Amino acid sequence: MSKDKAGRREFIQNATLGAAAIVGGTQVSNEETLHAHPHEHQVVPDDIALRVRALESVLVDKQMIVPADLDEVVDAYENRIGPRNGAQVVARAWTDPEYKTRLLEDGAAAIAELGFAGAQGEHMVVIENTPDVHNFVVCTLCSCYPWPTLGLPPVWYKSSAYRSRAVIEPRAVLSEFGTELNDEVEVRVWDSTAETRYLILPERPAGTENMTEEELAAIVTRDSMIGVTKISAP
Incomplete structure (x- = not known):
């Protein structure tokens, strides 16, 4: 997997995890989402990884995101803005x-x-x-x-x-x-x-x-x- 695609999927993955918390009935902050149980998020379950790939495919197919544009956002925050x-x-x-x-x-x-x-x-x-x-x-x-x-x-x-x-x-x-x-x-x-x-x-x-x-x-x-x-x- 290329670095760009990995970065893009992680970007979507974080959004997916946040959305899952809201859909589940509990809206939490970024800090709580990532660290409610310290470091348990270090290994992403296979089903989440598959959902991220599926979500990416659906968003691309529906032309809701352009992979190159999302790669640019990830690159900007990773290497320039941040x-x-x-x-x-x-x-x-x-x-x-x-x-x-x-x-x-x-x-x-x-x-x-x-x-x-x-x-x-x-x-x-x-x-x-x-x-x-x-x-x-x-x-x-x-x-x-x-x-x-x-x-x-x-x-x-x-x-x-x-x-x-x-x-x-x-x-x-x-x-x-x-x-x-x-x-x-x-x-x-x-x-x-x-x-x-x-x-x-x-x-x-x-x-x-x-x-x-x-x-x-x-x-x-x-x-x-x-x-x-x-x-x-x-």
């Missing part, structure tokens, strides 16, 4: 020491100052990468992810391989993303849960001292805010 929010948070922290202090003390409140809040982002903890300590994020039991700041989680973040290996062999995982660390650098892995989601504040690259906040935001990547990569000066 991560750009987080990039603005990082750039502000790099250029405003007082904001950075607030961000590290109360991530959710500081992020909300920039207008980024909502389901999957109520309880945010921001962890700073430094020359001595490199942090990155995983959700070992599921795929908990800060949607308001990073958009939709990438496919690899939800994979069982990443979720298990990030804890067992973190340096090897980082190396596969092109992040090579000296032996003296400590590596810390943060496990997201239904209650708490993490955002990594990457190291500001050397040579960016004269860049504006907007220019800095443009070089911040989604993967650097998960912590699996570093940022290089343009």
Whole structure:
């Protein structure tokens, strides 16, 4: 299955699960739908997967959705709109020491100052990468992810391989993303849960001292805010 089709089906799947909750007589919030029983949604039952495929086929046949358009929406939230929010948070922290202090003390409140809040982002903890300590994020039991700041989680973040290996062999995982660390650098892995989601504040690259906040935001990547990569000066 292609990445685009997988993303599209997950997008429809989430809508299906939400609709099922309403039809069943109980209307719940996104947070409750996803985490009423922490992490039980990590394995999608076969019947739900089949329903998602059937729903997609029906919607396409009735010309209610265009697959390419839905793929564009998924791609936008996964790679452009969502991560750009987080990039603005990082750039502000790099250029405003007082904001950075607030961000590290109360991530959710500081992020909300920039207008980024909502389901999957109520309880945010921001962890700073430094020359001595490199942090990155995983959700070992599921795929908990800060949607308001990073958009939709990438496919690899939800994979069982990443979720298990990030804890067992973190340096090897980082190396596969092109992040090579000296032996003296400590590596810390943060496990997201239904209650708490993490955002990594990457190291500001050397040579960016004269860049504006907007220019800095443009070089911040989604993967650097998960912590699996570093940022290089343009």
